[in-house]
Amino acid sequence: MGAMAPRNEFTEGFIDFLAASPTSFHAASAMAHRLDEAGFTPLDEKQGWGQVSGRHYFVRGGALLAWVAPEQLSGRAAFRIVGAHNDSPALKLKPDPGYTAAGWQQLNMEVYGGPLLNSFLDRELGLAGRIVERDGSEHLVRTGAIMRVSQLAPHLDRSVNDKLSIDRQFQLMPSFGLGEEPDIIELLCGQAGIGVGDLAFAEVLSYPTQEPAVFGNHEEFLASARLDNLSSVYPALVALERMTDSSDVAVLAAFDHEEVGSATASGAAGPILADALARIARGLGVSGDAWYAMLARSSCISSDAAHSVNPNHLAKYDPQTWPMMNQGPALKVNAQQRYATDGPGAALWQRACRAAGVPSQVFVSNNDVPCGSTIGPITATRLGISTVDVGIPILSMHSAREMCGTADPGYLSGELGAYWQGA
Template sequence: MTTDAIASSFAQYVTESPTAFHAAAVARDQLVAAGFTELSELDAWPTEAGAYVVVRDGAVIAWRLPESATATTPFRILGAHTDSPGFRIKPNPGVRTGGWEQLNVEVYGGALLSTWFDRDLRIAGRVVDADGAVRLVSTDAVARIPNLAIHLDRGVNDGKEIDRQRHTLPVVGIDAAFGGTDVLDWLRGRVGEAVSWDLFLADTQAPARIGIDGAFLASGRMDNLTSVHAGLRGIIEAPADGDHVPVFAAFDHEEIGSSTPSGAGGPFLEDVLGRVQEGLGATRSEAARAFRASWLLSSDAGHLVHPNQPEKHDPTNRPRPGAGPLLKISANQRYMTEAKGEAVWAAACDAAGVTWQPFVNVNTIPGGSTIGPIAATRLGIPTIDIGVGLLSMHSVRELVHVDDLAALHGAVAAFLAG
């Protein structure tokens, strides 16, 4: 795919994936359309060679099992996550203040809260019917978290603390007592006879190419759908007859610690790999040998040097836009990359014909972590942390250079191809 085609495909994927549940479902649908067989965790799985996909809530795992696979065949795994920081709707969501109908929400993850104000927001997520059937839903723009006018807070531009309860409740209508619609009644009307739901706020602004030469893509949920989309395309293009098992694993709940059944700290990937190895007749010893010969490429967005605050970045490792994806390194193992992993990553980038850049945190700022250390601790598989560089990470709208997006696709595909 060309750079423009990758940017367009990614923009469409983001638009169709306002929540982790949508991201997993859209990925599954694309994989099934590409010839993958969807499996249920409740059924026995086939043991013959083929391409398979399984979804657990907001997480999805896909793999290609070659004819030549044996009990000690290693895995090449691309790991990513489907969730992004934002707002989740609370139970009993109706709040009425000053004639307004509002929605009671809870902050999810480390959102850059100020960026969510004065945006046209939709409601999206999953609902569960009385018979247990799960449906995905998404509304049009219905909500807005309003800023306070500067006339009523003259010092707002000098810094303002955002109260997560009082200041972040979106307006959705007129107080029902004054002729408006009760928000709970409205929700029930939109989602049908659901008995429960997991619903979130999501931005409605479409991704857009910007910059004087169109070099940038502005979009929500780049952290971390950039990696999910690259892994999805990589596993679809991965060879079916290699000397390893290529795997694409996109987890949920990274932004809140990953310690859930569908998070990287949970058993999902371990369950899938274990069932694949069981189908190959692997003993415990053979399974352990396969894991030690495997690689996990943990792909999550990283930081480019901020042009207005360059002092927040390391003085000698300064990733710039358009110079390739990042290899993330941390002495304290917040990222798992070590020398052997760096060599594997460099080889993948060389095979793809793309450049890459080292990323480390400045010593005064610990920085974030990702699924790499969590999955590596659980599985014992050697792990490399990488990702595309962004500006405005955890904002409602982030920024990437389209060449970096394309380079990530190339490197991930080369890694999965071995």
């Protein structure tokens, strides 16, 4: 039994997207470029939308919402929503970040989300994000490899391999040069083409500069940063680009800030999706009671990376259910509703898998291991619509270098496309 999934065109496109998307801001921008090429029209949230049928999108910070809507809605039309998120755990630049220590140029950084901190050590990191000028204009910035957080040698810490503990303030600060007067803000402003005096705020995060790579006995694995959750965003993007006419409204919501709880203006717990649906419905002539009926007919597939079984840590998994790479996305189930999957949602998912002709499996937690959560329960709670949580199985979730199977993103894209197309 070898596997089955050497690199292919889909994988190559995914690698390009990963490389272009070091932060949520860059992911939203990369999505926008692709959607422009696929005939989508950008809309400005601050203006009236006018026509909302056809192919449209808008960007809010690190989030992007896109949809394909028919010219004429039937009385049975629904929203078919795919939710995902653009952000990942990282180190984030603090204000006035440069300082010196023992002749080193250092950067003062915060922890964004819940990274596997050790994976950020001994790794060449770059900086990327959004620079905002005093007049409100925004610029994306991205450096090459400029910094590193170096681990202490075992000679100086004999217990390091027994239990690694990392002080988040004093042992996570990257070094990016030698000598006096660190000039990182000048460097970022220079990238943005603005003067330092014009800078209002920098939302800049670390990113691992190592390129994504295919590996394994049969090239069946892909290693990269940010597979949680670009392994959902990219498959959904490709499926949306390929959408043909449908009687329902296909919506892709790629939120920001899932890794810090989603309760932000561009996160899933805010009104961004509900407001967009209301504006689309109004633009299509749906209002009053018909709006609530349309919501009640609607559904959501929340896609976020799942846990593949790790052969060195079997005790952490449900003893009967082991999600395997390259056997399709996992349907995520949890009795405490940390995942939103319910019966009608699971049925919808199975129809989509069957229509696409691709496999699926199940993830459920070991009862003694706390279960993570995702945007599914949040959107289900906000919108009250039937939701199903899925995601492709990955290993090393929240590491600076995660891994997945090369076949699974393509499978997921097929399933999401079948769902949008009416399965």
